[in-house]
Amino acid sequence: MSAFLLSIALVLMAGIAAGLIRVAIGPSPSDRMMAAQLMGTSGIGVILLLAPVLAVPALIDVALIFSLLAAVAVTAFTRRRLANDGD
Amino acid sequence: MxxxxxxxxxxxxxxxxxxxxxxxxxxxxxxxxxxxxxxxxxxxxxxxxxxxSKPRERNLSVSSLAGFIPYFLVESLRGGLDVAARVLLPRLRVQPGNQEYRVSLRSPEARLVFIDSISLLPGTLSADLRGDLVTVHALDVRTDVVEGLTTLERRVAALFGESLPPASDRTIARTTAGRSPADETSARETPSHPEGRP
Amino acid sequence: MSFDTWLPAAIVLSSMIPGMLIFLLREESHRLRTLLNMTGALVKVGLVIWMIGGVYDGQNYETRWTLAPGLDLVLRADALSVLFVALSTLLWLVTTIYAIGYLEHSPNRSRFFGFFSVCVSATVGIALSGNLLTFVIFYEILTLATYPLVAHRGTPDAAHGAKVYLAYTMGGGALLLVGAIWLQALVGPVEFTQGGILGVSPEEIRVELILIFFVLLGGLGVKAALVPLHGWLPQAMVAPAPVSALLHAVAVVKAGAFGIVRVVYDVYGVEFAYANGLLLALGILASVTIIYGSLMALTQDSLKKRLAYSTVSQVSYIALGTSIFGPIATIGGVVHLVHQGLMKITLFFCAGNYAETLGVNKVSEMDGVGRRMPWTSLAFTVGALGMIGVPPVAGFVSKWYLGLGAADAGSNWVIAVLIASSLLNAAYFLPILHRAWFRPAPKQWPQEHRHPGRFEIAGALLWPPVITAALALSAGLFAAAPFTPLEWASLIAEREYGR
Amino acid sequence: MMIDALPLAVTLPLIGAFAVTVSPLHARGLGLMAAVLTAASALSVTAAVWSDGVLRADLGGWGVPLGIALEADGLSAAFLAMANVVALAVSVYAGGYFKQESARHFWPLWLLLWSALNGLFLAADLFNLYVTLELLGISAAALGALTGTREAVAANLRYLLVGLLGSMSYLLGVALIYAAYGVLDIGLVAEAIEPGPVAWTAMTLMIGGLILKAALFPMHFWLPPAHANAPAPVSAALSALVVKAAFYLALRLWLDVFAPVLNEAAANLLGILGAAAVVWGSWRALRAERLKLLAAYSTVAQMGYLFIAFPLLAATPPGLARDNLLAAVVLLALTHGFAKAGFFLAAGMVQKTAGHDRIDDLGGAAQALPAATFAIGLAGVALIGLPPSGTFLAKWVMLEQAMILGLWWWLIVMMVGTLLAAAYIFRVLSRAFNREPTPYRFVNDARTELPALLLGLIATFGLGIAAQPLWVLLEQGAFG
Amino acid sequence: MIRPLEHIIIPIGLIAVGGLLGWSFFLAVTGDTGERLAAVALARVPDSGVSNPVTSVLLNFRAYDTLLEFAVLLAALLGIWSLGAADTGFQPAASVLDGMVAGFVPLLILSAGYMLWVGAYAPGGAFQAGALLGSAGVMLALAGHRNAGLPSEGRLRILVALGVFVCAMTGLLLMVAGDGFLTYPPGLAKWLILLIETAATLAIGATLAAAYLGGRPTAHPTSGETT
Amino acid sequence: MTGQVLYAQLLYGGSGILLVLLGLWSFLVHGPLLRKLIAINLMGAGVFHILVAIGYRGIDTPPDPVPHALVLTGIVVAVSATALALAFGKRLDQDDD
Amino acid sequence: MDPVALLSGAFLVVGAFFFIAGTVGLIRLPDRFSRLHALTKADNVGLGFIVLGLMPLVPDLFYGLKLVLVWLLVVIAGATGAHLIAKRALRGDGEDVL
Amino acid sequence: MSALLTVFDLLLTLTLLGLALVTVTSREPRRAVILFIAFGLLLALVWARLRAPDLALAEAAIGAGLSGALMLAAARRASGRKTSPAEESDTEDAP
Incomplete structure (x- = not known):
């Protein structure tokens, strides 16, 4: 079973690696942010799959934090301060 | 006080x-x-x-929730399948464009669920919300997105116990002409110019 | 811890502590400052007298303080150091009195007297140094303490003079330090020992030792104003008169000369130095300096500058005496340490008085000062005659012994140098005396301050030169009496050549 | 033992930092109280080392290799004592220097810095040292920028970044050590370490990181602007203590950890860099137009002297001579600590009085503040290395050893540095001799002038004349 | 144009450093070093009061490091405060973001609590918990809450220094009680660690949120939750 | 130590070293503060990588907790320093206006 | 082979398929908005299937619930994030006024 | 299994290094920061893989959350300061 889970994780990992293309070519920050989002979501998948493989159930907490913090990152990306902030 | x-x-x-x-x-x-x-x-x-979030007296209706969840799951799955089918076929089957939709839901929670759900439904993505106007980005402007949105809004309204005005008053405010994907690609998003502006 | 082991330190501290306290005083506290000054000076005199007696009886006074393993601060009293200590103590007392009078209305006196006291402490420390490290320490402290005195007036001239002074003395200090460290690295801690410590050194380090000698000489020569290292001395003339007096007669140049004596006798040993030609080199250097200084003095119109070049010349007698192998010349050199001090300080006091009372700074302005200021001029005359070597003033005694010693050692050229130098001395001093006594006074002095009292000038300014002149005279007149400088010098020579 | 002074010396300032953070209105009073307590606890550590020998505290009671230990031997005790006396003086000075708003920022950061210093001197664990280094670097950079001027902020930003780079390098070395030997305690690492690429690389990384923090030439570029633009008490602490702490650590590692793997080439490299620092730093100090910049460049030069010790130490066989040499190096570092702190504090007073610190126009201010000028003079004597300062003694021993070893070129470098130092110090001091008479009171503002004067006195007289106890102190575990 | 420093010296230096590092690392890892501290650390975990090995190391075996680390955080924040007032805030969020924030912030707080609790026996602990609390603050700030949910200056100051204080005081009190600095008595270890971790969580959370605001606390009334 | 573990240690440790080099390079050649900070953080990540690699002991053996604790400390230190540096940078930007 | 395991394996494969679809979409689609579609929809469904596929492996009920919670959070965060990104792309960042 | 893990490790490290390379070579500040956030996520993944969930948690929370948010603010300032309108921007090509 582990090997199977691992191969699924490998596929997800390949997806992440492929996402690098989008990260590299952009062209807009939104695209890169999307790629980062993809890495987050796929990363959660990989982590969830790794948990049984490595026998570390606590990895699910990592996934939980990933999901919570993904929102923070996106929010930070889309917000801008009020005027008179050096820009 | x-x-x-x-x-x-x-x-x-x-x-x-x-x-x-x-x-x-x-x-x-x-x-x-x-x-x-x-x-x-x-x-x-x-x-x-x-x-x-200010508590309101009307609250989540459990019975509607029971109906909403399967609907939501199925629609999400459809959405996923739809997009997967479009992108995995050799020839991209997309003609993106924006449409606007007047939302009648009042409470922020309901609006959040509505807006979020739009993005999970097949072919639609909520791109903006100005006042009551939702800008919906459709993957394929040739499909009818309004019907799906109306259904969704009704279900969300039921979920939060809101009543919606009659259907005739709240149809689409305006539909922006869908531009061809080729236009947009060449004009706005040119992959061949990695850093944006040609 | 007996008193004997603390006496040398006490002598140094007796001026150091008042000096430190004076720094803290407010500018207006004249009385307290004077009290501190005088107390320190008198205590020091008392302590020194005590010590002279003890040393005469062969008592051993030594303060030893370990700074670090292998590095001891040693203050020790031997005959040579006592001679120098006595000179500086006495002249400090006198100069302090003079300075109190001289600076009566000038600013920043706390600072001045503070450094003044530190300066004397350093000089006494140099005198009492029992090893090379201690000597270097006090030698540098002396530099530090005199710099503010030279710069004291704050004029651009003073700043420049002080800068030149500092550049020379710092360079000299560095050389001395290098030499001392080098020497210590070769032979271990260098204690001053009668007869020297290097006589037994192995053959293979001999070249290095000779090299070190010249490095040390370079360091000491700056303060001793050996040509060509004398450049600072005329520049430092900008300092107030008491400072010049101190620099020239007691502290700085004497420290250099004293150091040369120490290094030759108590480090290298006169026999080692002789055998390796070091004495000859020193003698030539001294001779050149003597002649050069005199020639330069001849050309100066500024009184203080003329005296300064005279110092360049006169101090080298000490080095000259040291460089002649044999006890008699040693006596001459060592005794000149004292004699020159007494005479030169008199001259500077007098120069200060002329400038203070009449605004006379130049030789050419000195016509008729003798009658206008008889007491001062009398003292000046005694000093000047002594410098020339006219008996019975002290200078004659020094020169006599130097000549005798040279003859004894067979260095006849030294006699020639002595004669030439004396002639030159006469050539630059006699015109001054002539002007002072035999030329009519001008209608108006450059800048006259009439003193209301009985004498031509305030007592604090008058008595110091008179006293030192008297001392110079008596040192010559009663040269054979006990406890005169000459007797001490003989004692020193006896012990150095010993055996 | 009920109360162990070792953790106390680190913890008290931390609690003080808490107190002043929480009640900024009483920052000065609370801060001074914490300062006194901290200094007392640290000095009691030194006293205990003096009387009882090496002290060690196993924190958490686990002992090595698992737990962290604090250890005070003669070397750490000596630096600890210096740092705490200087820090106390700086605190007293700061009490008069900082006014309401800046005081509330100064005190907590200062106490944190202090805690880092004490922690660093007492640490016996390589990783713990990393944490203290970071605490030191961060609080130092924050303090340095307190003036808020653009130059200060930019300079301290650079300092922060360079410090981070240094710590990273250090941490990388620690990682290698842990990978190879599996322990972090200094003593255990020293036992386990053996010559080889791992040890050499780790040494290079750790010492390299530290010389970056110690501003050894050519890594000194960040120091002058950072130290020159900080508020005076902070400059004093930075120049006297913070860079010194990095040097201490380099020395400690060199002596204790990497002793078996030392090689002469590395030592010579450090020495050459030190020599370059001496000459370059002194030269720049001589050319500096501002008093504080001069002092900062002088720090660069003085750090150079300290690093010249490495080739000398490496070339001297163990024994009395090496012990002496080591003590001299420590003496040099300590003296410079006192002197530079005194110099900066006094310079701060002069700057405050004059409203600027351009050397050429300082005359009046310098003359109006005899005590401050005097302190500058005393500190200057120690910086030059003139007697009777501790520097003189230290240089004497170092140079004598250099000559005994036949390494005469170090003597030339040090003498050149000394002469240049004399030139730049007297360039400042000569401004104090002005024509105009000034109202003469020796001490004008006791709170700020006396600490500076005291530090100068310690550097020039205390450590020069009474340095012998240092040797006794270093007997406790630092020699041999 | 070739800039010698950038194009020649640095690359060559980096290659040299890299080679040296790689070689050393290879030797260090392959050398016969056995267990390093793993065995001894894992063996003592049962005595430490908590069963998560990392927490054992952080808050018991090497608690002193952790104390200093709290100090580092405090120093950084104080440094930020010393540089001036906070930035202007963000615009108030529109309904969608507002809705998400309303949902996520309580969840972040709850997860922080979870991390804090779970740290004793499973991965997690004060840092993670504090980071989550801090993220909650960041989110609030992003959604336009002026003070990121932080309390007024007086309380904030207590909060940010709490970690240092509780940890140091615990250590000192234990020392006074005769156990030794930060040496927990066996029965109490778990609770003392929890106490320190709780304080640290609050401190880290407040510190990180305040650091995100990026300036001295202002006198504005608070909005949003406290903690 | 099995080959698998050694392989993982070397692989992750090696990539840690590469990260360090990459960060160091970027730190040295790039001027802007933000890039320098990212570089430093990358370097830190590399160092942490090495430490974690050292602590790794195989897929079914509990890892060495000590390096993990060290890295955790390191992460917090790094974020503190980053925050402070960014505040410095902001202050400099304000002065520009 | 155990049918549950088989089912779980199938779910996982389907999940992986959706992830691939998401990634391909992210790379292939012509504009940002379209790419956002791919990202949100495909990945959420993909993760949903992964979670489903992992359900049989869970050690206890709470772990399973936690898996669902993670998925829910991802869905909400993903959808809201997509909306925010799209809005930012339309208006520029932060212009979030009503 | 072992071979699979090897491939997985290799892919993971390569992705990480690739991302790091892209990150440090990004001239545009916002781009660099977003990539850095992604790098943080991947780093957390690596640590999860190396059985260091504590670190993965901390890195996910701090690297992606706080550092990311802090740097994004700075990046926005940095791009806004440039004379030419940001090198890459979302706003201007919006309909």
């Missing part, structure tokens, strides 16, 4: 506290001692929640 939300809305406060306690239970599992930390943090979470 100012009343703390806990006292102003004891029912909402209790419900939310119970909800958070449940989440705590899910997170930690059955461990009585954990409530030493869990208690205060559930209280803190409840207080924060009450501060951040």
């Amino acid at each position: 100012y009343r703390h939300p806990v006292f102003a809305h004891p029912r909402a406060a209790t419900l939310r506290a119970i909800g958070f306690a449940l989440v705590w239970l899910i997170l930690v599992g059955p461990d009585a001692a954990s409530w030493i930390i869990g208690g205060p943090f559930v209280v803190a979470a409840t207080l924060a929640s009450l501060r951040l």
Whole structure:
């Protein structure tokens, strides 16, 4: 079973690696942010799959934090301060 | 006179506290001692929640929820399949464009669920919300997105116990002409110019 | 811890502590400052007298303080150091009195007297140094303490003079330090020992030792104003008169000369130095300096500058005496340490008085000062005659012994140098005396301050030169009496050549 | 032992930092109280080392290799004592220097810095040292920028970044050590370490990181602007203590950890860099137009002297001579600590009085503040290395050893540095001799002038004349 | 144009450093070093009062490091405060973001509590918990809450210094009680660690949120939750 | 130690070293503060990588907790320093206006 | 082979398929908005299937619930994030006024 | 299994290094920061893989959350300061 889970994780990992293309070519920050989002979501998948493989159930907490913090990152990306902030 | 939300809305406060306690239970599992930390943090979470979203008297309707979940899951799956089918076929089957839709839902929670759900439904993505106008980005402007949106809005309204005006008053305000994907690609998003502006 | 082991330190501290306290005083506290100054000076005199007696009886006074393993601060009294200590103590007392009078209305006196006291402490420390490390320490402290005195007036001239002074003395200090460290690295801690410590050194380090000698000489020569290292001395003339007096007669140049004596006799040993030609080199250097200084003095119109070049010349007698192998010349050199001090300080006091009372700074302005200021001029005359070597003033005694010693050692050229130098001395001093006594006074002095009292000038300014002149005279007149400088010098020579 | 002074010396300033953070209105009073207590506890550590020998505290009671230990031997005790006396003086000075708003920022950061210093001197664990280094670097950079001027902020930003780079390098070395030997305690690492690429690389990384923090030439570029633009008490602490702490650590590692793997090439490299620092720093100090910049460049030069010790130490066989040499190096570092702190504090007073610190126009201010000028003079004597300062003694011993070893070129470098130092110090001092008479009171503002004067006195007289106890102190575990 | 420093010296230096590092690392890892501290650390975990090995190391074996680390955080925040007032805030969020924030912030708080509790026996602990609390603050700030949910200056100051204080005081009190600095008595270890971790969580959370605001606390009334 | 573990240690440790080099290079050649900070953080990540690699002991053996604790400390230190540096940078930007 | 395991394996494969679809979409689609579609929809469904596929492996109920919670959070965060990104792309960042 | 893990490790490290390379070579500040956030996520993944969930948690929370948010603010300032309108921007090509 582990090997199977691992191969699924490998596929997800390949997806992440492929996402690098989008990260590299952009062209807009939104695209890169999307790629980062993809890495987050796929990363959660990989982590969830790794948990049984490595026998570390606590990895699910990592996934939980990933999901919570993904929102923070996106929010930070889309917000801008009020005027008179050096820009 | 100012009343703390806990006292102003004891029912909402209790419900939310119970909800958070449940989440705590899910997170930690059955461990009585954990409530030493869990208690205060559930209280803190409840207080924060009450501060951040004003409790309203109308609340989640459980029966509608039972109907909404399967609907939501199925539509999400359809959405996923739809997009997968479009992108995995050798020839991209997309003709993106924006449409606008007047939303009648009032409460922020309902709007959040509505807006979020739009993005999970097949072919639509909520791109903006100005006043009551939702800008919906459609993957393929040739499909009819309005019908799906109307259905969704009705279900969300039911979920939050809101009543919607009659259908005739709240059809689409305006539909922007869908531009051809080729246009947009060449004009706006040129992959051949990695850093944006040609 | 007996008193004997603390006496040398006490002598140094007796001026150091008042000096430190004076720094803290407010500018207006004249009385307290004077009290501190005089107390320190008198205590020091008392202590020194005590010590002279003890040393004469062969008592051993030594303060030893370990700074670090292998590095001891040693203050020790031997005949040579006592001679120098006595000179500086006495002249400090006199100069302090003079300075109190001289600076009566000038600013920043706390600072001045503070450094003044530190300066004397350093000089006494140099005198009492029992090893090379201690000597270097006090030698540098002396530099530090005199710099503010030279710069004291704050004029651009003073700043420049002080800068030149500092550049020379710092360079000299560095050389001395290098030499001392080098020497210590070769032979271990260098204690001053009668007869020297290097006589037994192995052959293979001999070249290095000779090299070190010249490094040390370079360091000491700056303060001793050996040509070509004398450049600072005329520049430092900008300092107030008491400072010049101190620099020239007691502290700085004497420290250099004293150091040369120490290094030759108590480090290298006169026999080692002789055998390796070091004495000859020193002698030539001294001779050149003597002649050069005199020639330069001849050309100066500024009185203080003329005296300064005279110092360049006169101090080298000490080095000259040291460089002649044999006890008699040693006596001459060592005794000149004292004699020159007495005479030169008199001359500077007098120069200060002329400038203070009449605004006379130049030789050419000195016509008729003798009658206008008879007491001062009398003292000046005694000093000047002594410098020339006219008996019975002290200078004659020094020169006599130097000549005798040279003859004894067979260095006849030294006699030639002595004669030439004396002639030159006469050539630059006699015109001054002539002007002072035999030329009519001008109608108006450059800048006259009439003193209301009985004498031509305030007592604090008058008595110091008179006293030192008297001392110079008596040092010559009663040269054979006990406890005169000459007797001490003989004692020193006896012990150095010993055996 | 009920109360162990070792953790106390680190914890008290932390609690003090808490107190002043929480009640900023009483920052000065609370801060001074914490300062006194901290200094007392640290000095009691030194006293205990003096009387009882090496002290060690196993924190958490686990002992090595698992737990962290604090250890005070003669070397750490000596630096600890210096740092705490200087820090106390700086605190007293700061009490008079900082006014309401800046005081509330100064005190907590200062106490944190102090705690880092004490922690660093007492640490016996390589990783713990990393944490203290970071605490030191961060609080130092924050303090340095307190003036808020653009130059200060930019300079301290650079300092922060360079410090981070240094710590990273250090941490990388620690990682290698842990990978190879599996322990972090200094003593255990020293036992386990053996010559080889791992040890050499780790040494290079750790010492390299530290010389970056110690501002050894050519890594000194960040120091002058950072130290020159900080508020005076902070400059004093930075120049006297913070860079010194990095040097201490380099020395400690060199002596204790990497002793078996030392090689002469590395030592010579450090020495050459030190020599370059001496000449370059002194030269720049001589050319500096501002008093504080001069002092900062002088720090660069003085750090150079300290690093010249490495080739000398490496070339001297163990024994009395090496012990002496080591003590001299420590003496040099300590003296410079006192002197530079005194110099900066006094310079701060002069700057405050004059409203600027351009050397050429300082005359009046310098003359109006005899005590401050005197302190500058005393500190200057120690910086030059003139007697009777501790520097003189230290240089004497170092140079004598260099000559005994036949390494005469170090003597030339040090003498050149000394002469240049004399030139730049007297360039400042000569401004104090002005024509105009000034109202003469020796001490004008006791709170700020006396600490500076005291530090100068310690550097020039205390450590020059009474340095012998240092040797006794270093007997406790630092020699041999 | 070739800039010698950038194009020649640095690359060559980096290659050299890299080679040296790689070689050393290879030797260090392959050398016969056995267990390093793993065995001894894992063996003592049962005595430490908590069963998560990392927490054992952080808050018991090497608690002193952790104390200093709290100090580092405090120093950084104080440094930020010393540089001036906070930035202007963010615009108030529109309904969608507002809705998400309303949902996520309580969840972040709850997760922080979870991390804090779980740290004793499973991965997690004060840092993670504090980071989550801090993230909650960041989110609030992003959604336009002026003070990121932080309390007024007086209380904030207590909060941010709490970690240092509780940890140091615990250590000192234990020392005074005769156990030694930060040496927990066996029965109490778990609770003392929890105490320190709780304080640290609050401190880290407040510190990180305040650091995100990026300036001295202002006198504005608070909005949003406290903690 | 099995080959698998050694392989993982070397692989992750090696990539840690590469990260360090990459960060160091970027720190040295790039001027802007933000890039320098990212570079430093990358370097830190590399160092942490090495430490974690050292602590790794195989897929079914509990890892060495000590390096993990060290890295955790390191992460917090790094974020503190980053925050402070960014505040410095902001202050400099304000002065520009 | 155990049918549950088989089912779980199938779910996982389907999940992986959706992830691949998401990634391909992210790379292939012509504009930002379309790419956002791919990202949100495909990945959420993909993760949903992964979670489903992992359900049989869970050690206890709470772990399973936690898995669902993670998925829910991802869905909400993903959808809201997509909305925010799209809005930012339309209006520029932060212009979040009503 | 072992071979699979090897491939997985290799892919993971390569992705990480690739991302790091892209990150440090990004001239545009916002781009660099977003990539850095992604790098943080991947780093957390690596640590999860190396059985260091504590670190993965901390890195996810701090690297992606706080550092990311802090740096994004700075990056926005940095791009806004440039004379030419940001090198890459979302706003201007919006309909």
